[in-house]
Every structure is written in C-alpha cells, then in structure tokens.
Amino acid sequence: MTGGLALRGLRVLDFAWIGAGALVTKALAELGAEVIRIESRARPDNLRRSPPFRPGATGLDASGYFASRNPGKKSVALNMKHPKAREIALTMARQSDVFTSNFRTGVLERWGLTYADVSEANPKIVYLAMPMQGQDGPHRDYVGFGSTIAALAGLVHTTAVPGRPPIGTGTHYPDHVPNPGHALVAVLAAIYHQQRTGEGQFVELSQLESTVNVVGHGVVHSSLGGKIEPTGNRMPGSAPRGVYQCADDQWLAIACQTEAHWRALVSVLGAEAWLDDERFDRPLVRKQYADELDELLRASLAPRSRAKVLAALHAAGVPAGSVNSSKDMLEDPHLQARDFWQSVDHAVIGDLPMFHLPFRADAEPRPTLSPPPLLGEHTREVATGLLELSDEQYEALVDEGVFH
Amino acid sequence: MDPSPTAGPLDGVRVLDVTDALAAYGGRLLADLGADVIRVESPSGRGRCAYGPYWLAAGIRPTSLFERFVNAGKRSVTLDLAAPEAEGLVTDLLASADVVLESSTLVLTDAGWADERVAAVNQALIRVQVTPFGLQFDDPGDSTVDDLILLGAGGLLHLGGYPDFGPVAVYGQQSTYMTSIFTAVATLAGLIGRIRTGESLTADVSAQECVAQALEESVVRYAMTGEVRAPQGDVAKEAGTGVYRCADGYVSMVAGRLGTAAAWSALVELIIESEPELVTELSDERWSQFEYRQRPEAIEAFREVFERFTATRTRQQLYQAAQARGIALSPVNDLAAVLDDAQLLSRGFFVEVDDPELGRTVTYPGLPYRMSATPLAGPRPAPRPGADNVDVYVKEAGLTVDEIEYLVARGAV
Numbered sequence: 126m127t128g129g130l131a132l133r134g135l136r137v138l139d140f141a142w143i144g145a146g147a148l149v150t151k152a153l154a155e156l157g158a159e160v161i162r163i164e165s166r167a168r169p170d171n172l173r174r175s176p177p178f179r180p181g182a183t184g185l186d187a188s189g190y191f192a193s194r195n196p197g198k199k200s201v202a203l204n205m206k207h208p209k210a211r212e213i214a215l216t217m218a219r220q221s222d223v224f225t226s227n228f229r230t231g232v233l234e235r236w237g238l239t240y241a242d243v244s245e246a247n248p249k250i251v252y253l254a255m256p257m258q259g260q261d262g263p264h265r266d267y268v269g270f271g272s273t274i275a276a277l278a279g280l281v282h283t284t285a286v287p288g289r290p291p292i293g294t295g296t297h298y299p300d301h302v303p304n305p306g307h308a309l310v311a312v313l314a315a316i317y318h319q320q321r322t323g324e325g326q327f328v329e330l331s332q333l334e335s336t337v338n339v340v341g342h343g344v345v346h347s348s349l350g351g352k353i354e355p356t357g358n359r360m361p362g363s364a365p366r367g368v369y370q371c372a373d374d375q376w377l378a379i380a381c382q383t384e385a386h387w388r389a390l391v392s393v394l395g396a397e398a399w400l401d402d403e404r405f406d407r408p409l410v411r412k413q414y415a416d417e418l419d420e421l422l423r424a425s426l427a428p429r430s431r432a433k434v435l436a437a438l439h440a441a442g443v444p445a446g447s448v449n450s451s452k453d454m455l456e457d458p459h460l461q462a463r464d465f466w467q468s469v470d471h472a473v474i475g476d477l478p479m480f481h482l483p484f485r486a487d488a489e490p491r492p493t494l495s496p497p498p499l500l501g502e503h504t505r506e507v508a509t510g511l512l513e514l515s516d517e518q519y520e521a522l523v524d525e526g527v528f529h
Numbered sequence: 530m531d532p533s534p535t536a537g538p539l540d541g542v543r544v545l546d547v548t549d550a551l552a553a554y555g556g557r558l559l560a561d562l563g564a565d566v567i568r569v570e571s572p573s574g575r576g577r578c579a580y581g582p583y584w585l586a587a588g589i590r591p592t593s594l595f596e597r598f599v600n601a602g603k604r605s606v607t608l609d610l611a612a613p614e615a616e617g618l619v620t621d622l623l624a625s626a627d628v629v630l631e632s633s634t635l636v637l638t639d640a641g642w643a644d645e646r647v648a649a650v651n652q653a654l655i656r657v658q659v660t661p662f663g664l665q666f667d668d669p670g671d672s673t674v675d676d677l678i679l680l681g682a683g684g685l686l687h688l689g690g691y692p693d694f695g696p697v698a699v700y701g702q703q704s705t706y707m708t709s710i711f712t713a714v715a716t717l718a719g720l721i722g723r724i725r726t727g728e729s730l731t732a733d734v735s736a737q738e739c740v741a742q743a744l745e746e747s748v749v750r751y752a753m754t755g756e757v758r759a760p761q762g763d764v765a766k767e768a769g770t771g772v773y774r775c776a777d778g779y780v781s782m783v784a785g786r787l788g789t790a791a792a793w794s795a796l797v798e799l800i801i802e803s804e805p806e807l808v809t810e811l812s813d814e815r816w817s818q819f820e821y822r823q824r825p826e827a828i829e830a831f832r833e834v835f836e837r838f839t840a841t842r843t844r845q846q847l848y849q850a851a852q853a854r855g856i857a858l859s860p861v862n863d864l865a866a867v868l869d870d871a872q873l874l875s876r877g878f879f880v881e882v883d884d885p886e887l888g889r890t891v892t893y894p895g896l897p898y899r900m901s902a903t904p905l906a907g908p909r910p911a912p913r914p915g916a917d918n919v920d921v922y923v924k925e926a927g928l929t930v931d932e933i934e935y936l937v938a939r940g941a942v
Contacts, residue, residue: 129730131722148742156718177750189749240901264872267852268792269783272770273859276781277870281772282863283700286691290763290772291779291861294699294743295689301743306710307558307897313717314562318538318903320724326902334878335897337867339706342598344879346582347864348892349594353582358677358698361581366677368686368696376687376696380675448681448696450757451747457682457737459662465738466748478752483708483738484715485663487731 129486130157132316138214138221139163139198140238142170144271144297145332146227146255147194148305149312153223154197155482155492161217161507162195164500165204166529173500179474186473186499196469196479196494201508202501204529205236213527214238215246216512222319223312227255230265240327249325251315255308259331269332271297274304278336279343285355299336307335364411365390365418368448371431376448379422379438384408389441393434394425469496504528537563538903542720544628545569546603547610548712549577551674551705551736552632552659553599555712559628560602561896561905567921568600569622570914572607572942580702584887592886595702597911599709601882601893605912606921610640612941621926623650627723628716632659632708633674633736634667644731655719656731659712663735674736679704683740688747691762707743708736768822768831769793772861775839779861780847785822793822795854800838803850810834868892885913918942 132153137160139150154160164170166185175190203210214236218224224243226233233239233254240252257274258264272293275281281293308330315328337344343353358367358378364387366380381387387408391399399405399421404414411418426434431447438445449457455478460466463485466478481491508519508528522528542564546556560566570576578596585591608615608622619642623629629647631637635658637647647654660667661674662682680686680698690696712734719730747758765771769785769792785793797816801808811834815821822831839847844860851858860866873879878895893908922928922942936942 129718129722129732131718131725131730134725152714175746177746177753177756179753189753190746193746193749258872259876262872262875264852267872268855268857269859270857273781273783273857276772276779276861277859277867279862279864279867280700281781281861282778284689284697286694286697289691289694290774292689292691292697292760292763292772293781294685295760295762296685296743296745298685298699298703298743301745302707302710302739303897306707306714306742310558310562310710310713310717311898311900313714313721314538315900315903317717317721317724320721324902326900328898328900330898331876333870333872334876334895337873337878337894338897339703340701340864340867341894342580342582342595343701343864344867344894345594345598345891346584347868349584349887351582351584353700353864355700358696360677363675366675368677368681368690368698370695376681378675378677378681378686380677382675444675444678446678446681448686449684450687451684451744451751452757453687454684454741454744454748455751459666459682459735459737460741462665463663463735463738465735465741474753476752477749480741480744480748481738482714483711483736483742484657484732484734486715486718486733488733 129489129492133157135159135222135316136220137161137223137225138217140224140226140228142227143172144194144300145304146225147172148301149253149308150225151194151197152305152309152482153312155494157492158223160198161503162198162200162498163203163214164200165202166500167204167206169500182473184473189474189477192471192474192477192497193479195497198498199503199507200498200500201504202528204526207525207527209522209525209527211237213512215243218243218250219247220511221247221250223316224250224252226253229268230256230260244325247325249319249323251312251319251325251328253308253312253328253330255304255330255332258333260329271300274299274332274336277333279340280336283340283343283353283355286357287355291355299332303339304330304332304335307338359415364408364415365422367419367422369422369426371426371429371434375431377426377431377435377445378448379443379445382444386443389443390438393437393441393443396425464491467491467494469494471496472499501528536903537905538900539564542628543567543626544630545622545626546630547636548630548632548659550580550595550599550702552630552709552712553578554706554709555716556603556630557599557601558709558713559716561908563903563905566603567622567917568603568605568912569610570605570607572609572940576914589886589888597884597886597891598893600911602909603912604917604921605914606918607915607942609941610637610642612939614936614939614941618922618926618928620650623647623654626651626654628655628657628719630657630659630712630716633661653723653729655716655723655729657712657715657719657734658732659708659734659736661736664733676702676704679736679740682737683743685740685743688744688758688760690760692760692764696760704736704740708734708739711739765828765832766823767819768827769796773832773839774836775842775844775847777843780839780844780858781861782851782856782858784856784858785819789857790819792856796856799850799854799856800835804838807834807838880907882908882910884910885916886911
C-alpha cells in the first residue's frame with residue numbers, strides 16, 4: 126500500500142452535494158476510500174445543471190463544474206423520498222466507515238438519517254454534517270452560499286481597493302478551501318480515533334464558524350480595538366507591492382520587502398532615475414507615494430513580455446511572480462512537473478483536467494482518479510454487490526422508482 | 530498508549546513544528562485536536578511566524594497577532610538545530626516525535642540533519658515538508674514567500690479584482706491558511722496510514738497547489754470552452770446576485786440563480802411590499818426569466834431599484850427581513866460586526882484567551898468544528914518562546930539544569 130492511500134479499504138456513504146461537501150469526499154476518494162454518492166433524478170445536485178457545458182450539450186451528465194468536484198466517486202441513484210429508500214441507505218451505512226452530508230438542517234431529519242439513526246445502525250461510523258451556521262442558534266435556518274458566508278465572516282469588507290466597493294475573492298471561496306479543508310481535517314481526525322479505538326462520532330462543522338477561523342488573526346486584532354480596513358494589494362512593510370499588467374494581457378505581482386529588492390527592481394527596469402527621486406528614495410516616504418509609483422510601474426511594465434521581466438526579476442532576487450490565469454494554471458511548469466492535473470476521459474464531456482490534492486506522497490506517482498460518475502452509473506453494481514440484491518430484485522426497485 | 534477518554538483524537542501524538550508563517554496554522558490545527566505540538570524556535574532573532582497585524586502597546590515588545598493566532602495551544606522550546614552542542618537534544622526530540630512539520634524550506638536538512646540522518650534516529654517519523662512550489666523546486670536562498678506572489682502562482686489572484694483596475698488579493702494571508710489546512714490533512718493521512726499499515730509517510734506539500742484548490746470551475750471552463758475567466762469586480766453576474774449598498778454599508782446576496790428561483794420571487798415581493806412605488810419597475814413579465822436577468826441592462830436596472838430600497842435600511846435589518854423569506858442575503862460584515870453576530874454569540878463561539886506575551890485577555894474565534902466523542906479544548910494561549918524549555922529538556926528529555934545552562938551560554942538553546 127502506498128503511503129498516500131491511507132483510507133484504502135474504507136467506505137464513505139456520501140450525501141454531500143454541490144460544492145463544499147463534494148470537495149471533502151473527493152479528497153477521501155483520492156486518499157483511497159470507496160466513496161458512494163447517493164443522488165437522485167428526482168432532485169439532482171444543482172451542480173449537475175451548472176455551466177460550463179460543451180456547446181450544445183444538455184442533460185445531467187454534461188456539467189464541467191460537477192465533474193471538477195467529483196472524480197474518484199461512484200454514483201448510486203436512490204430516491205430518498207421513496208419509503209423503501211431509508212432501509213437501503215441504512216443497509217449501506219452499516220457497511221460504511223464514514224457518512225457525509227452538507228444539507229441544511231431538516232433534510233436528514235425528514236429522511237430519518239440523523240446521527241442518532243445512523244449510529245444506531247453502525248456505532249463506529251464517523252458522521253459529518255456541514256450546516257451553514259450550525260445546528261442550533263437563532264440563524265440555524267438561514268440560507269447562504271459561499272459568497273454570502275464570506276461576507277458574513279468578514280472576508281468581503283476587508284478585500285477592496287480603498288474607496289471602491291468591497292469584492293472578496295470573486296469566487297465562493299469558503300466552499301473551496303476553508304470549509305471542505307477544515308471538514309476534511311475533522312473527519313480524518315475522527316477516522317484516526319475510529320481506527321485506534323473502534324469508536325465513531327458526530328462531527329459538526331458550521332460553515333460560518335469555519336470561515337471565521339481563516340480571518341482569525343483579524344478577529345483577535347479587532348477584539349483589541351483594531352480597525353481592519355481594506356488595503357488593496359498593499360501591506361505594511363512592502364513598497365512597492367502590487368499587481369501590474371504586461372504585454373498580451375498577462376499580469377505579474379511584485380512585493381519588495383527590503384531596500385535591496387527595491388534597488389534590484391529599479392535596476393532590472395532600467396529606472397535608475399527613481400533612486401534619485403525624493404518621493405521614492407526612502408521606504409517610509411515611498412509608501413506615501415505608492416499611487417504615483419504604481420503609475421510609473423504600470424507604464425514601465427505594460428509593453429514588456431511577462432516571461433522576460435520575471436526571468437530578470439528572479440535573477441536579480443526581486444520577489445515577483447506570474448499572476449496565473451486559468452490558462453496559465455493548466456500550462457504551469459511546476460504543476461506539470463508534479464502531475465498536479467490529471468486528464469480523465471468523461472463518458473459525455475470527453476477529456477477533462479481534474480486536480481489532485483496538493484501534496485505528493487513518498488515521491489510516488491499520484492493516485493489515478495477515476496472519471497466523475499454519470500448519475501446512477503454504479504447503482505446496479507452497488508445493488509447487486511454491496512446490497513446483495515439479485516438482478517430481479519434490483520430491476521423491481523428500479524421499476525418502483527426507488528433506484529431513480 | 531491508550532488515548533485518554535476526555536482528550537482530543539490526537540491525544541498522545543507528538544508533533545515537532547519547525548514551520549514558518551506558511552504552515553504554522555497547520556500545527557495549530559493539530560494542537561487543537563489534542564496533539565502535543567512543540568514549536569522549535571531559534572534562540573535569537575525574530576520568530577518565523579511574524580506577520581502583521583502587530584500589536585504595539587506600552588510595556589511589551591511589538592507582538593504579531595498573526596503569530597499569536599496560528600500558534601495557539603502549542604508548546605515552545607528554543608534550539609539552534611545546527612549547533613553541534615544541540616545534537617543530543619535534536620536526537621531526543623526526533624526520537625520522541627511522531628510527526629515533523631517543516632516550511633517554507635527543508636529546515637532540518639539546512640541545519641545538517643538530512644532525511645537519512647533523521648530516519649536513522651526515528652524510522653517511524655511522519656514528515657510533512659511544505660515549500661512554495663514543491664520539493665523539486667525548493668530554493669533555500671529564495672525568501673520570496675509573499676502571500677501576493679503565492680496567490681498569483683496558485684491562480685486565485687487572477688479571479689479577483691475589478692475589471693478596470695486588475696487583480697486584487699483577498700484579505701488575510703489566505704495562502705498561509707490554505708497551505709496550513711492541507712499540511713494538517715497530509716499529517717492526518719500519515720497518522721491514519723501509519724496505524725493501519727505501519728508505514729510512515731513523507732508528504733511533499735506545494736503551497737501553489739494548495740491555492741490551486743480554490744479555483745472554482747475556472748480551469749475546466751477554460752479546457753471546455755476556451756474562455757479565460759476575468760474578474761467581475763463589483764459588477765454582478767445577474768440581477769439579484771452581488772454586493773449592494775445600504776444605509777450603513779453593504780449586503781451580499783444570491784437570489785435567482787439555479788435553485789434560488791423562488792428566492793427571486795420572494796425578493797420582488799419583499800421590495801414591493803416595503804416600497805410600493807417600486808412595483809412598476811420589477812413587476813414586468815420579463816423579470817421572471819433568468820436569461821433576462823443576466824443582461825447588463827437588467828443588472829443595472831435591478832441595482833438601481835434595489836439600492837433605493839436598501840438605502841434606508843441597515844445591514845442587520847436587511848439580513849433579518851430577507852432571511853425571513855428564505856432569501857440568501859448576508860451583511861458585508863467588518864470584523865467588529867463579526868464579533869457582534871447574534872448567531873455566533875448564541876453558539877458561544879468566541880473564546881477569551883489570556884495571552885502571556887500581550888499580558889492581557891484577547892478574543893479568539895472558537896474552533897471550526899465540534900466532535901462528539903473526542904471533545905476539543907478550544908483555543909488555548911500561544912506560548913512565549915522557550916517557555917517549555919525546562920519541561921521538555923529537563924523533565925522529559927532528562928537533561929540536568931547545569932547542562933541546559935551550558936547550552937544556553939553557548940547559544941544553542
């Protein structure tokens with residue numbers, strides 16, 4: 126067994142859907158677990174209807190967004206609204222090590238699949254719930270998305286150019302790293318405890334509480350009376366620090382932390398006159414004229430090739446780097462050397478790049494991710510395998526609308 | 530060793546933490562889960578986690594609040610890993626540990642403890658080695674681990690910002706939180722692997738790849754359609770989704786996208802019931818179609834109408850009114866408002882911590898999760914550097930006080 130497949134032989138019964146939950150179980154699959162997604166045509170995962178689609182493509186198996194979150198998993202179509210579905214789910218739970226969901230409070234209660242229900246069937250199970258703001262409290266039924274959770278947690282107010290409206294990351298960031306990341310940490314810790322002692326447990330991650338932790342140092346500062354206001358790309362101690370456009374709509378970032386960096390930057394750009402400019406020659410004064418300096422940097426960098434400028438800056442020891450677009454990310458030489466992207470052959474979409482967890486284990490090749498599943502692709506396999514139904518029993522349940 | 534019944538899930542696990550700001554929060558997560566996390570700091574010089582904000586007050590030296598937050602719950606020893614005199618202590622620490630965390634370069638190798646030498650002391654050690662671009666690109670001479678650079682390298686920076694200004698970095702050293710979270714993930718995978726197979730993992734964590742987990746669907750979008758996503762800025766993608774001004778700041782809303790069609794109707798009702806004179810603007814048939822709401826003229830028209838409604842209402846008033854109707858609206862909270870949030874206060878989320886460096890009580894967020902069988906203690910004070918030298922070196926490693934004094938005098942401790 127390779128070092129990176131710590132969860133090989135373990136099974137996850139996966140009710141997680143949309144974004145945050147799906148990334149938890151994607152990671153568990155990559156770490157070697159068998160992940161069985163439960164979904165239904167009666168109420169498909171919203172992500173299956175989300176773009177991008179190939180031009181003209183339709184249906185519940187054509188979404189690139191869904192695909193990006195779901196390699197490595199199996200899909201069983203089970204209509205939880207059908208009275209026979211619960212017993213099937215509990216049968217699977219009895220043979221699973223982990224149960225995951227990120228539904229809002231109430232859904233699992235309606236289906237009779239709370240922690241109390243599932244742990245009665247299987248006391249050693251690790252059960253993850255990811256309610257938006259927690260299972261209790263005055264806002265427990267409040268609804269949200271990654272972007273609104275970011276706003277609630279303080280990430281949007283603090284991300285802006287001073288004087289302009291606040292913007293946050295431009296993504297549903299809490300759904301991508303803070304919440305699935307923290308949930309994964311807690312689930313793995315619970316699995317460790319389960320493997321050591323045989324004891325399962327209930328893990329609750331409030332998406333709001335988890336997100337507040339990634340601005341934790343700001344919360345501490347605020348509690349001392351600090352007022353945290355946005356600073357654009359600027360930070361105390363660095364001058365200049367910013368993002369600048371080069372030729373061909375390519376951007377780079379520069380962050381001079383020392384006077385040596387500043388002098389090297391000036392030298393690379395051939396802008397020695399700036400060293401004699403009393404607005405820029407001392408760091409504390411340079412900060413006051415940051416807008417003026419940024420104007421000059423923009424003008425100097427705009428016509429240049431990003432690749433050539435970065436090569437020169439790196440050679441001179443100036444902290445700088447490419448601001449990678451989505452195209453740049455696929456072509457990035459570090460990521461390619463490390464096999465970060467893996468192409469899968471999706472039955473409907475064709476070739477698609479999937480991303481791996483961000484570490485290599487024991488210098489071994491990355492684990493191979495199976496393609497994202499079509500809806501219900503593995504229903505027969507699981508029904509006649511894990512559930513030990515005969516083909517006839519399986520087909521009868523399909524006809525009844527249980528496996529749907 | 531059997532875990533204590535009231536301890537965290539990592540009770541009995543010892544972690545040597547020689548991280549810097551890039552991965553220190555990873556050690557913090559493990560400490561929160563009950564591991565004994567021992568930071569090893571240089572006997573002289575500034576700590577390696579010193580990022581702003583800094584707290585400046587009479588009577589204390591400038592203190593990094595970032596460092597206080599990411600080192601909560603750890604112990605701290607001082608040790609010059611490269612000093613010949615320190616060899617015995619380094620050997621003891623490595624022999625007693627289950628995990629070593631290193632960032633942003635190979636700290637042990639740089640100090641003369643190459644991987645083979647470490648393995649000879651302790652075959653079972655789990656190693657988590659965190660660098661900006663991965664081990665094969667590690668450049669110990671390169672101190673350029675700036676958050677802006679890493680957010681750029683990882684692709685998240687390009688997705689944010691304003692169309693007429695360019696990319697703007699998210700607040701709060703997010704590259705360190707992202708990298709640290711996956712540092713903890715790799716560690717936990719290693720711990721599980723070790724008890725299940727007896728083998729010990731060495732994990733090569735790339736900070737760039739950690740950031741690249743946050744790219745939403747932008748990469749598959751490029752692969753499938755050739756479109757390179759550009760920042761929206763404060764221009765909404767469709768009417769009903771975006772950031773809107775109100776009486777005392779801004780609110781953030783998602784209403785009308787897939788799955789929230791009902792929220793769009795509820796939103797129109799809310800506006801019309803409260804401000805009947807706005808009824809003509811939004812009641813036209815075409816507003817009920819999602820395709821229409823995505824057109825630039827609809828986006829602008831909606832903003833205009835909605836901001837007339839919100840101009841006289843506060844963030845909190847809008848929050849309650851919208852959520853009462855199932856509309857996903859949140860206040861754009863500054864951090865003081867986060868500390869005041871009714872839900873977080875009701876959950877007892879914030880924790881008062883007595884900080885020894887600051888000499889006063891500070892408010893920390895509580896932990897990101899709760900576990901029913903292995904209750905977690907919650908954030909505990911970050912240590913003063915070297916505060917645990919006596920406990921670790923004398924009580925646990927068995928050195929005499931004289932021996933420690935000798936090492937201190939030589940600058941090794």
